[in-house]
Amino acid sequence: MSETIISADIVDKNNAAREADLKRDYAALGERLDRRGIAVDAIRDKVEKFAVAIPSWGVGTGGTRFARFPGVGEPRDIFDRIEDCAVIRQLTQATPTVSLHIPWDKADPNRLKQAASRFGLGFDAMNSNTFSDASDQKLSYKFGSLSHADAATRRQAVEHNLECIEIGKALGSKALTVWIGDGSNFPGQVNFAKAFERYLDAMKEIYAGLPDDWKLFTEHKMYEPAFYSTVVQDWGTNYIIAKELGDKAFCLVDLGHHAPNVNIEMIVSRLIQFKKLGGFHFNDSKYGDDDLDAGSIDPYRLFLVFNELVDAELAGAEGFDPAHMLDQSHNVTDPIESLMLSAVEVQRAYGQALLVDRQALQAYQDANDALMATQTLKAAYRTDVEPILAMARLNTGGAIDPVATYRAAGYRAKVAAERPAVAGGGGGIV
Numbered sequence: 508m509s510e511t512i513i514s515a516d517i518v519d520k521n522n523a524a525r526e527a528d529l530k531r532d533y534a535a536l537g538e539r540l541d542r543r544g545i546a547v548d549a550i551r552d553k554v555e556k557f558a559v560a561i562p563s564w565g566v567g568t569g570g571t572r573f574a575r576f577p578g579v580g581e582p583r584d585i586f587d588r589i590e591d592c593a594v595i596r597q598l599t600q601a602t603p604t605v606s607l608h609i610p611w612d613k614a615d616p617n618r619l620k621q622a623a624s625r626f627g628l629g630f631d632a633m634n635s636n637t638f639s640d641a642s643d644q645k646l647s648y649k650f651g652s653l654s655h656a657d658a659a660t661r662r663q664a665v666e667h668n669l670e671c672i673e674i675g676k677a678l679g680s681k682a683l684t685v686w687i688g689d690g691s692n693f694p695g696q697v698n699f700a701k702a703f704e705r706y707l708d709a710m711k712e713i714y715a716g717l718p719d720d721w722k723l724f725t726e727h728k729m730y731e732p733a734f735y736s737t738v739v740q741d742w743g744t745n746y747i748i749a750k751e752l753g754d755k756a757f758c759l760v761d762l763g764h765h766a767p768n769v770n771i772e773m774i775v776s777r778l779i780q781f782k783k784l785g786g787f788h789f790n791d792s793k794y795g796d797d798d799l800d801a802g803s804i805d806p807y808r809l810f811l812v813f814n815e816l817v818d819a820e821l822a823g824a825e826g827f828d829p830a831h832m833l834d835q836s837h838n839v840t841d842p843i844e845s846l847m848l849s850a851v852e853v854q855r856a857y858g859q860a861l862l863v864d865r866q867a868l869q870a871y872q873d874a875n876d877a878l879m880a881t882q883t884l885k886a887a888y889r890t891d892v893e894p895i896l897a898m899a900r901l902n903t904g905g906a907i908d909p910v911a912t913y914r915a916a917g918y919r920a921k922v923a924a925e926r927p928a929v930a931g932g933g934g935g936i937v
């Protein structure tokens with residue numbers, strides 16, 4: 508039995524105050540879904556099994572390009588970060604794993620394992636960092652890492668990624684996510700083809716160090732920190748990388764890493780069709796890589812992404828097992844509250860996508876009935892699945908209302924007293 512951080516009494520008391528209403532809402536929704544031939548309990552069972560990983564860096568306050576305004580009780584190290592992740596897990600029951608970032612989370616692997624298993628947490632994908640310089644680093648990544656013109660700098664970046672794999676092996680992780688900041692700010696600064704060739708050669712060395720049961724995720728990003736070109740710019744480049752490297756290499760889609768108005772759900776469909784969808788960094792954006800909370804700006808887009816995922820899941824697409832991770836930055840909210848709500852939003856999109864009448868949809872598609880086809884999606888999207896999500900949390904020991912319960916528990920005030928404010932600190936967001 509794993510330990511919990513928020514006392515069970517507080518969770519029970521908060522649930523008891525909401526349980527009768529929830530049961531009525533759940534029964535009413537069940538009746539409505541029954542008329543559509545959908546068993547509410549079957550949807551709830553699937554939602555209960557849905558999981559999304561918390562990025563360790565997400566529990567700290569992020570910064571803007573201009574300033575960082577730390578919150579109170581911010582985690583001081585990875586062990587504090589694990590405790591914050593345990594709170595998110597306890598109240599949502601949707602986030603059983605933590606995704607670590609090296610070197611920010613570097614610590615004795617045995618201690619890390621112990622700290623996580625205390626709260627029943629596991630480790631998701633490892634994340635390497637060659638987009639900033641560590642204090643003890645010999646060569647700088649100012650002008651790139653895996654694609655750097657200098658062989659010794661590329662070697663250092665490769666070694667760092669191999670070290671991430673070694674740490675991950677000790678922790679029971681099964682994947683490495685690589686995102687690089689390499690690119691250029693000026694036309695002519697970098698030779699596109701040569702930089703990509705150097706990157707591919709470096710990635711082949713990393714891939715060679717990957718255990719057989721691991722996956723390698725590469726993350727594309729259109730711009731930032733490089734503002735003219737990036738080496739891994741878009742999903743097409745990412746697909747080429749995954750094809751060049753081999754069967755264990757997959758593309759990771761961060762929802763904020765595309766040009767405005769790009770049809771991300773179609774990219775998702777393509778990657779599924781050609782067996783190269785590795786997983787997601789969920790977040791939301793209005794303009795660029797804003798790293799806002801999942802579903803906060805365009806929840807319909809999140810639903811449409813999940814519509815593709817559920818379509819593949821129900822079709823039993825071979826080898827289809829995408830990793831779900833959050834990747835967001837918090838400047839004006841409590842990161843724990845934002846991460847809990849984002850986990851729930853991702854779960855909500857999954858629940859709504861499970862309600863799509865796929866038989867009807869296909870019939871409308873075949874009949875070229877555009878209006879009814881799109882209304883079929885809308886009917887699922889318009890359904891308020893909150894009672895299903897809340898019932899899934901109640902059934903699995905979570906909170907019917909995670910944020911209200913978290914606030915009632917006074918966790919932030921408690922850790923503010925235990926964790927003195929520190930100047931600066933990590934919190935880069937990729």
Ligand SMILES: [Mn+2]
Pocket residue numbers: 726761788834937
């Ligand atoms: Mn990301």
